[in-house]
Amino acid sequence: MSRAALRGARRIVVKIGSSSLTDASGGGLDSGAVTAVADAVAGRFAAGTQVVLVSSGAIAAGLAPLGLTTRPRDLATQQAAASVGQGLLVAHYTRAFAAHGLTVAQVLLTAEDVIRRAQYKNGQRALERLLALGMVPVINENDTVATDEIRFGDNDRLAALVAHVVQADALVLLTDVDALYTGHPRLADSRRISVVAHPGELDGVEVSQRGSGVGTGGMTTKVEAAMTATGAGIPTLVAAARDIAPALAGQDVGTWFEATHARPRTRRLWLAHAASTRGSLMLDDGAVAAITDGKRSLLAAGVVDVSGTFDPGDPVELLTPTGSVVARGLAGYGSEELPERLGLSSGVLRERFGADRPVVHRDDLVVLRPKVHRTR
Template sequence: MSSPTKAVAVTEPDGATEPDGATEPEGADRSSLLQARRVVVKIGSSSLTQGGGALDPEAVTAVADALAARRTAGTQVVLVSSGAIAAGITPLGLPARPRDLATQQAAASVGQGLLMAHYTRAFAAHGLTVAQVLLTADDVVRRGQYKNAQRALERLLALGVVPIINENDAVATDEIRFGDNDRLAALVAHVVQADALVLLTDVDALYDGHPSLPTSRRIAVVASAADLDGVVVTQRGSGVGTGGMTTKVTAAQTATGAGIPTLVAGAARIADALTGADVGTWFRATASRPRTRRLWLAHAAHTRGRLVLDDGAVRAITHGKRSLLAAGVVGVEGAFEAGDPVELVSLTGVVVARGLVAYSSEELPERLGRTSEQLRERFGHGHDREVVHRDDLVVVARRR
């Protein structure tokens, strides 16, 4: 099964090795990891577990040792770690990772404490204190919660603490799904204004074919989306984790599009990866850092509904950088409250932007097509505000 994202062919092969002939183009600048002031590192469940899916304390210790070395060298480190559900499998006597949501939540509730206990001991051996930070999608979507998370993480780093972040699986609903922690790591990297993101996986790099084929070659550097043309990735992950190389590539593209270079590398080479060695696949930053609001609207928001716009409104917001007014809205889909993220779509259903809507789905229909003057006449002064203000709007596709 292929993905629209052009990336690598993947299964998670045991002992996949880097083929001869992989070379790194000039100017890749992996050495920037050594000079990085702040790095976000993500590791998945399959890299932290042993046979049968039980948590592997030695794997946890290896991660802590490598990160502690970077911390001692002066780099602030934020760890995004999966593994809570996997850690709860054995204590609950489960034969494998549960498929139903309720049992996943139970396993996460039991396993999160065990996971943190191992990390606490491993980092304490290096004189470092860790902090547990559990996030849900709303924490990187809702503006107030986003800022609270940002302040908390900044303060922890200033105090010399290593934040360990995981999705709050014990209470999450649709957030427990394929690859969320890869996406979360990319968003966290922007929240903390990291200088680099490192995504660790079971496969040692991105390949131009199936990693087990002798003809496949490691893709050492991805400088732009064009470097992935013709490369295909399947969505198969391990039996313990939920992600695969597809989500690593998507997360890398999210981060690099926000000005954060990203390394995708094998967890077994974590120490080499963090010191700028020629391992894995280095994704160069492809854009400057956007405003925080722009990033979470574009990549973090779970939209609650859709607003259908006429052609004039589409042109105004995509090319004129204007706010969306009620006069340009011709339809409302879904149920949402004021302040929720929504998709803005053309008459043909193409998503052209995302934004925070100023009205609920109950309030908006009777305002459709009305000018600001008509809104004041009908509803009074103060009720003629924009449907989506331009400061709360991000264009995701431009219409000619």
């Protein structure tokens, strides 16, 4: 899918950050910015494209009502600001989209909702139904009750996961920087990177610049989200929020990340990027080769150690002999019954226990690729 194909996409996920929705002082929502987002998204709806909007801004919106001038550092005050600001944020979106005859549906998620499989599937069904009914889902992290997840990457990672959940044709990440550059955007010799066809093209590219004072992300989280999405078969555009209309129209703005892999099953993406593991299994070299190069199931004969407490069906990490994470999968045995089976062949398992099954079946296993982008 090319950048130009955005104009005819069936379904798009659009994410916008806090800094792009607040006024110049960072002390409150900019109603003009919210209206601009609604106008552009409504235009895509009118053209027949379904849009899921992942929007930050709840904490930023709650600063002014609480008499705060900067984003609080302590968790309790962040949660209070989110509680006050979320209603204001949705009220702004409700008014802005109502002008186009569209209804907003608020969806609040925490990382737990994409970590636990049942909640993940429930969210998928709910979003599909909302889109079928012609709603505009506005998704935000549930910062009021989140703990560590409140620093989830400024919703960028969440947006990438949502894009796969709803089977989007593309992901658009809007920020206050107009594109990814070869160096820091303020340097005279930095040049806009128009297209990233493969992750290796980012070797040596500076992506560590910090986000604004009201947000939590920066270009690093945008690139990481783009790698997650493109690795799942979803092309991604990173562009400036002020360019939302030309971005959604497929014009040459921002940086376009081409999809690098076929779209995996939802379970595999969940395992790779969302699942919270309950333990780990250390493998020998033969087992590592079998699950990576051979694409086989993990058998007990190749497991040399077990860590953590988990039940059958729980996500676990699979480690190389040096301790590096090479894959994730759903355990076929619990942590209590697995140790007595370590290193045993299938024949011995059948003889000793009456049956044998894979420690992790290949259909429940995903090999993890290492991070490919680097910063200077």
